[in-house]
Amino acid sequence: MIALEAINVTKIYGTGVNAVTAVNDVSLSVNRGEFIGLVGPSGSGKTTMLAMLAGLLSPSDGQIMIAGKDIGRMKEGKRTKFRGKYIGFAFQANNLVPFLTAQENVELLLRLNGKYNRQGRQRTLDLLTRLGLGERLRNRPGQLSGGQQQRVAIARALIHEPEVVLADEPTASLDTERAHQVVQTFAELIHEQNRAGVMVTHDLRMCKYTDRVIQMVDGRISRVIADRAEILRLAGAADAMDGHPVPTNGKPVLAGDPIAAVHGI
């Protein structure tokens, strides 16, 4: 069942001669219980795409459908409310409220959605314990490591049972081991809870936890890999390069096609 759908979405910044097309006629859909990786070089439009899927940015054209509603056409106030109810977020940084404990940060979304009750609090404890933070409930973000903070952010993204969970470079500030732990847990929870998950990442090794990899280049979808074996091969090849795509054909990878650079296709 489709939980998130982008239909012919275009985003143009500026007007006239200064107009820049960041996303050009992109369509994609994510089913419940599916976790996709959105990859691409810098400037490919993947972050703009994520911002539109998150309802933080309105498309210039096309539709973004979540829970049967076109969030691109909503007014700002309504869209903010919609985000709080139907979308869960994990950002690459500035993720948590610094003066709230780990538990309070997660419960913030319950309060926001009127679900701050005994069951909600118990669910928070269970989720944080599941994420290995049972002993860190009363610690504030400043007292947690980067990996622990990111796990709190994941708990917060899922606690209010949203339709869609979005992550923007969730491993950007983590070492390799922690990055694998965080994304693996994230993927497991998305599958278990039957949410639709989208993760933007530069690190192709993390794709092995996703069900589908969508690459964007120059504002368009350039490649979709849905085959499990193919995804694992891609991640393995990236792993052999320690996660950093290197130019194999003399072309700078960040401006070209990372999957081709890593995967040799």
Add this chain to the structure above:
Amino acid sequence: MSFYLALKEVWRNKGRFLLIAAVVSLITVLVLFIAALSEGLASANREYIEKLNGELIVFQEGVQLSTTASRIGRSRIAELRRVDGVAEVGQVGFASAKLVPASGDGEFDVSLIGIEPGLPGEPAVFEGQQLERSRSNNVIVDEGVIARIGAKVGDTIRLKVTQGTDEEFYDLTVVGLTDRRQYFFQPAVFAPLLTWDKIRPQGADGQPAGELVSNIAVARLTDPSNLEAMADKIEQDVDKVEVVDRQTAWEAIPGYAAQQSTLSTQQFFTFFIGVLVVGGFFQIQTLQKVAQIGMLKAIGLSNWTVGWTAIVQIVTVNAIGVLIGAAGTLALTANFPVTVPIMLTGPTALASVLALLAIGPLGGIVSVFVLLRIEPLRALGMAQ
């Protein structure tokens, strides 16, 4: 949600918020002290005139309402008493003297005020009796004198007055005690006008023979509802007098208006500095929290909630500072000796505290607008 976030942040960052609350409390102390000083000085200047038991004050014409320059003689008093609508008129004379305590040490200045017993100008006593005879050596003293020397009914007080070039001493009997009636920053001693005329400081030539002259006259009216018309009528009926109400009279006391406007200016600038300090603090706080606010908006906090959170926080911290400062000032002013012109009355304190409570919202209004304008996308570094 707004209260939850606002108060959690304050509680978890007590040090930082206590610091700004402490600054607000110091500003409060300063503003209240200036207000109390302003009220105290004003009161010390005008207390007697303000509490006079007559509605209109009669000055000699052309002296710019100066009590020291004004001269009102007996004959003019007689004319005043004949004006239709005037119930009673009393002569009042002002002079300075030194009160010498029984120990002989610590003499201090007093306003020696001559009044006509039983007529407007004589203060009501709360203990003892009113003055009865015009030529007696009986006096009434006010609370300023009582506080300094512990005067009681029946005590004898000694006044030192310079007559010509000689110092002379007069022993007077306290027959009544009245509330605070300072005039020109000095506690007051009230004597019958004839006694006052005899002991008041005079030049080397002494008092010229002739009618008994006072500085002003106080008129009580049969119908005090239209003071202006009555003042005009008196000025028409009696030659060479200028008639004003009590407020106009005390505002004309030398230095009164200048002093009050100076203190008001100081108060305004202190208040203004408070607005800038509080505004600056919350503005810096806001700029440090741009990413955090962007994240909160992204996960679903409305602009309304974000704005209210900021306002609740600003008002709370400011109110804590104002309350600490006000309590401290009240405790301090309550313990000041009577000689210090600090007077914090209910309305003055309330007006100042209300103005100070507005410092927070006024100062923080810019930061609230900044918060409302934060775009989540930009704050999270996802903008193109």
